Amino acid sequence: MLKIEKYGAVDIGSNAIRLLVMSVIEQEGKDTLFKKTSLVRVPIRLGAEVFLDGKISENSANRMVDAMTAFKLLMKTHNITRFRACATSAMREASNGRQVAEAIEKKSGLSINIIDGNDEAAIIASTDLKNLIQDDKVFLYVDVGGGSTELTVFANGKNVASKSFKLGTVRLLEDRVDESIWGEMELWIKKELKDYKHVSMIGSGGNINSIFKKSGKKLGKPLSYLYLSSYYELMKSLSYEERITELDMNPDRADVVIPATRIYLSAMKWSKAKNVYVPKIGLSDGIVKSLYNEKIAAELEVNS
Incomplete structure (x- = not known):
C-alpha cells in the first residue's frame, strides 16, 4: 500500500x-x-x-x-x-x-x-545523498548560489563540518566580494580536510547542473577537474552572446556560469579533489x- x-x-x-x-x-x-x-x-x-x-x-x-x-x-x-x-x-x-x-x-x-x-547549509546538507556518501570516503559538498557558497564536509558517512561564505555568482559579477573571502574559504577547506586523503567533491547549484548536462555524462558519473577547467577556459574565450548562441545557454545563465565555475574549481584545487559528482539536489x-x-x-x- x-x-x-x-x-x-x-x-x-x-x-x-x-x-x-x-x-x-x-x-x-x-x-x-x-x-x-x-x-x-x-x-x-x-x-x-x-x-x-x-x-x-x-x-x-x-x-x-x-x-x-x-x-x-x-x-x-x-x-x-x-x-x-x-x-x-x-x-x-x-x-x-x-x-x-x-x-x-x-x-x-x-x-x-x-x-x-548556517541554516541554509544545514538544510542543503539534509538532502538525500545516501547514494553518494559512503562510509569509507570523504566528500566536500559545495553548493554555489548567487549570493553565497555553502560548504559541508562528509566523512565516515556523517556531516562533520559546514560553513557559509559570502561568495556567490551575482555578488562576483557585481564586484561585491572582498578578496579576503577567497582566502577565508581556502583556509577553511584546508583546515577541515587536513586529516583526510582522497577527497571527492559534490557540486550542487544550477550552474554545475547545466555544465553536467552539456557534458553528456550519465547521472552518477563525475566530472574531472581537467574537464571542468577545460570547459571553463572555453567559456571564458567566448563572449556573453557567443555563450548563448554557441553553447546554447539561457541568457540568465550565460554570465553567472563563469564565476560559478571559478568557485567550483577553486574548491577542487584546495581540497585536492580530482572529481566532482553532480546529483540534482539543492536547497x-x-x-x-x-x-x-x-x-x-x-x-x-x-x-x-
Missing part, C-alpha cells in the same frame, strides 16, 4: 526563484521515495540590486508578488499538502527584505522564511526533506 503526498518548496535565491513540487511516496517496510514532479524557475535577479543598493526595488518586489501568486495557484492545482518557502542571501541582506516578505504574504498568502547562511530538495522529517517526528510524538 502506497501513501502519496505532494510537497512544495520555494527557494528564493539571489539569481532566481524556484518552485519544486515533489511527490513523497511512503511504502510499508521500505524507504520513502522522493520523486520530482515539477520545477519552475523565474530569473528574478535580486542580488544584482541588493548587493549594489542594499535593498529590493519596487519593480522586483512586484515581480516577486506575481511569481509567488503564480506559485500558489500551481501548488493548488498540484494538491500540495505541505509547503515552505525559504529566502537566502539577497533577501536577508536587503534592508527592506522583511517588509517585502510581509507584502508578499499579504498579497499572495504565502509566508517566507528568511534563513541565515529546495532539502526543504522537502526537512518538511518530511518534521512530519515523521510529529507522528512519533503523537504515537509515543
